[in-house]
Amino acid sequence: MQRRIGQSIKLILLILGAFLMMFPFIWMLATSLKTLPEATAIPPIMFPETPQFGNYLEALQVAPFGLYLRNSILVAGIATLLTLALTVLAAYAFTIYEFRGKTVMFFLCLATMMIPSELLIIQNFITISKLHWVNTFQGIIIPTLASGFYIYMMREYFMQIPSVLYKAAKVDGCGDFRYLMRIMLPMNKNAIATIGILTFISQWNSFIWPLMVAKDDSHRVMAIGLLHFRDAVSSQVNLQMAGATIVILPMLIFYLVFRKQIIEGVSRGGIKG
Amino acid sequence: MxxxxxxxxxxxxxxxxxxxxxxxxxxxxxxxxxxxxxxxxxxxxxxxxxxxxxxxxxxxxxxxxxxxxxxxxxxxxxxxxxxxxxxxxxxxxxxxxxxxxxxxxxxxxxxxxxxxxxxxxxxxxxxxxxxxxxxxxxxxxxxxxxxxxxxxxxxxxxxxxxxxxxxxxxxxxxxxxxxxxxxxxxxxxxxxxxxxxxxxxxxxxxxxxxxxxxxxxxxxxxxxxNQFVASFLGSPPIDYFRFPLRDGRLWITEGYSLPMDVRHEGGILTGIRPEAWGRGDALQVQIQTVEHRGKDTLITFGLAGTRARALLDITDTVRPGETIGVTLRPQFLYLFDAESGVRIRQEEEQ
The missing domain is CATH 3.40.50.300 (P-loop containing nucleotide triphosphate hydrolases)
Incomplete structure (x- = not known):
């Protein structure tokens, strides 16, 4: 009996927590379907009388969300692939090879984790403007690729593979790159999926850097696109919320599809999602 | 190849x-x-x-x-x-x-x-x-x-x-x-x-x-x-004794000796494999321990101030404390230089 009460309290608290987390989303969704008077009414109305799906059509016409979506997929996708390639190759080198300055280089790699990324923004911006990369995709993508933490994490996984497998592969006529592709990667595919998903999410959600680099719609990603959309329809809250819903939708689907791996990855890496 | x-x-x-x-x-x-x-x-x-x-x-x-x-x-x-x-x-x-x-x-x-x-x-x-x-x-x-x-x-x-x-x-x-x-x-x-x-x-x-x-x-x-090779092979392993060499004979005890045609300066170590021993009347020994190994029986007894191991036939029923007669088959007996461990061979072997 006592246990049942305990269970019930736990459940109530969880539902309460979930509701608090979900309320802004529900409010956004509800508002996006209201008329303007409903959206601005005082006292506030929770749900619209008749859902105004037309808001979405209108929102889609105010800003080029299709273009923003394409840019977001392009930026996050390419950045994820390149980050994975860079991480895997660096971690592999740190695992397999013995070279002069290896320890120092690895510590420098780790040291990059100690610097808050906000500190680097100005320096990075100066660098890319000297390269004339302002308002280009490479300007948005390339400075974000190297991650000391992911290299460290990948190396930990690689180091768990017994070195005798490397020797066996050598004798079997398997070169270093082939060993990476045929043995190391398949044996660590979970870790690679985790890093890939986490990179994709953080790229999708990144805001300040793409905001600084992109100067026109053709390079804007969804997160910034929303900012400009807000300026365009500043007084129409219902359209703003429709736009916000459109922006969030792809990530929501992504979360639903990769839910299991994301939770695993977050608990494994001990990092924010 | x-x-x-x-x-x-x-x-x-x-x-x-x-x-x-x-x-x-x-x-x-x-x-x-x-x-x-x-x-x-x-x-x-x-x-x-x-x-x-x-x-x-x-x-x-x-x-x-x-x-x-x-x-x-x-x-x-x-x-x-x-x-x-x-x-x-x-x-x-x-x-x-x-x-x-x-x-x-x-x-x-x-x-x-x-x-x-x-x-x-x-x-x-x-x-x-x-x-x-x-x-x-x-x-x-x-x-x-x-x-x-x-x-x-x-x-x-x-x-x-x-x-x-x-x-x-x-x-x-x-x-x-x-x-x-x-x-x-x-x-x-x-x-x-x-x-x-x-x-x-x-x-x-x-x-x-x-x-x-x-x-x-x-x-x-x-x-x-050499002594290393002799020790590494064999289970139970070979035993070593410091038997004196006198007048062309190796003296296992005061009353029991084997002819040994060697010329050697310096100390000699004699290695005897456990299977070199057999029942006989050359030497009376008192058994210390008995271990039944299935295919044979391993006994130990005191000899020349140390302990010797011998393998007996499985049908041979012996008990600790019992005194039995044993003899040596000389081909399982090896001499080594006490310092270097190098094998010392008999004259006719060389």
């Missing part, structure tokens, strides 16, 4: 791990590299495989100098102590891996994989993953993978030490069978003298990186060149 090593040396920061001198490993035979842990036998195997580079010296496979070749160009198969199978591949993929790397045609890969699987008798396991196999089965897969590329030399690094006792017996017979069937020149590293004695054509016994003796197992047992 005959394997020749010319003054092969490997140094590890200040210590000499291996120094082979001139060493030839017989073509088409099973050779055991035997020695205690840390004697350099695995290092020597890695030098032959190319996974480690020698400090100096040359390695020849037949007439081919392979010293500067990487492992994959040497035409060797290597089996590791813990098998080193690729856990994410099936048995068939594991066996085929060396062929895939060489871009052999698919049909030929299938055919050769199947042939290897039948040689090591794992046809029904081809679609399993390594973690679904027993240790012995994994070892069979590892051997198949090593042999599938038709190597000139097969190297086995302590292949049986991860198996339990029963499987070890089974697998060592299997290794012998597979070696005989394929006729591949095989080098087998082990620290277990019984393993080496039972299946090899020839044994190379090493100590601190240096070869002590190289010959057939029976000859090594019967005719050791």
């Amino acid at each position: 005959e394997l020749r090593l010319k003054n092969l040396v490997k140094d590890f920061t200040g210590t000499r791990a291996v120094d082979t001198g001139e060493l030839t490993i017989l073509d088409g035979k099973l050779t055991g590299l035997l020695g205690p842990s840390g004697c350099g036998k695995s290092t020597l195997l890695y030098l032959i495989s190319g996974l480690q580079k020698p400090t100096s010296g040359r390695i020849y496979f037949g007439d081919r100098d392979v010293t500067d070749l990487p492992p994959e160009k040497r035409e060797i198969g290597l089996v590791f102590q813990n098998y080193a199978l690729y856990p994410h591949m099936t048995v068939a993929q594991n066996i085929a891996f060396p062929l895939v790397n060489r871009k052999v045609k698919k049909a030929e890969i299938r055919e050769r994989t199947a042939k290897m699987a039948s040689l090591v008798q794992i046809e029904e396991l081809l679609n399993r993953k390594p973690n679904q196999l027993s240790g012995g089965q994994q070892q069979r897969v590892a051997i198949a993978r090593a042999l599938v590329k038709r190597p000139e030399i097969l190297l086995l690094d302590e292949p049986l030490s991860n198996l339990d006792a029963r499987l070890r017996l089974e697998m060592r017979e299997e290794i012998r069978r597979i070696q005989t069937e394929t006729g591949v020149t095989t080098v087998f590293v082990t620290h277990d003298q019984e393993e080496a004695m039972s299946i090899t054509d020839e044994i190379i016994l090493m100590k601190k990186g240096v070869v002590q003796q190289q010959c057939g197992p029976q000859q090594m047992y019967l005719d050791p060149v």
Whole structure:
């Protein structure tokens, strides 16, 4: 009996927590379907009388969300692939090879984790403007690729593979790159999926850097696109919320599809999602 | 393929791990590299495989100098102590891996994989993953993978030490069978003298990186060149005594001596193998302990201020404290220099 009460309290608290987390989303969704008077009414109305799906059509016409979506997929996708390639190759080198300055280089790699990324923004911006990369995709993508933490994490996984497998592969006529592709990667595919998903999410959600680099719609990603959309329809809250819903939708689907791996990855890496 | 090593040396920061001198490993035979842990036998195997580079010296496979070749160009198969199978591949993929790397045609890969699987008798396991196999089965897969590329030399690094006792017996017979069937020149590293004695054509016994003796197992047992070799082979091991040598006779006790035609300056150590003793009336001894070993009975008794071990027939019922008569078969008795451990031979033997 006592246990049942305990269970019930736990459940109530969880539902309460979930509701608090979900309320802004529900409010956004509800508002996006209201008329303007409903959206601005005082006292506030929770749900619209008749859902105004037309808001979405209108929102889609105010800003080029299709273009923003394409840019977001392009930026996050390419950045994820390149980050994975860079991480895997660096971690592999740190695992397999013995070279002069290896320890120092690895510590420098780790040291990059100690610097808050906000500190680097100005320096990075100066660098890319000297390269004339302002308002280009490479300007948005390339400075974000190297991650000391992911290299460290990948190396930990690689180091768990017994070195005798490397020797066996050598004798079997398997070169270093082939060993990476045929043995190391398949044996660590979970870790690679985790890093890939986490990179994709953080790229999708990144805001300040793409905001600084992109100067026109053709390079804007969804997160910034929303900012400009807000300026365009500043007084129409219902359209703003429709736009916000459109922006969030792809990530929501992504979360639903990769839910299991994301939770695993977050608990494994001990990092924010 | 005959394997020749010319003054092969490997140094590890200040210590000499291996120094082979001139060493030839017989073509088409099973050779055991035997020695205690840390004697350099695995290092020597890695030098032959190319996974480690020698400090100096040359390695020849037949007439081919392979010293500067990487492992994959040497035409060797290597089996590791813990098998080193690729856990994410099936048995068939594991066996085929060396062929895939060489871009052999698919049909030929299938055919050769199947042939290897039948040689090591794992046809029904081809679609399993390594973690679904027993240790012995994994070892069979590892051997198949090593042999599938038709190597000139097969190297086995302590292949049986991860198996339990029963499987070890089974697998060592299997290794012998597979070696005989394929006729591949095989080098087998082990620290277990019984393993080496039972299946090899020839044994190379090493100590601190240096070869002590190289010959057939029976000859090594019967005719050791020094005290180390005599001690390393045999279970229960050989016992040593400081018997005095006087007037051309070796005095086991004051009343019992054997003719011994040796000239030697300095101290002499006499080694007696437990099977040298038998029932007789040369010597009366009091039994201290009795151990029934199944196929024979091991007794101990005091002799010349130390303890001697003797093997008696299993039907011989003796009890501790009992006094019995024993005698020695002199051919199982060896003399060594007390300082260097070098064998001292009788005049007529030399």
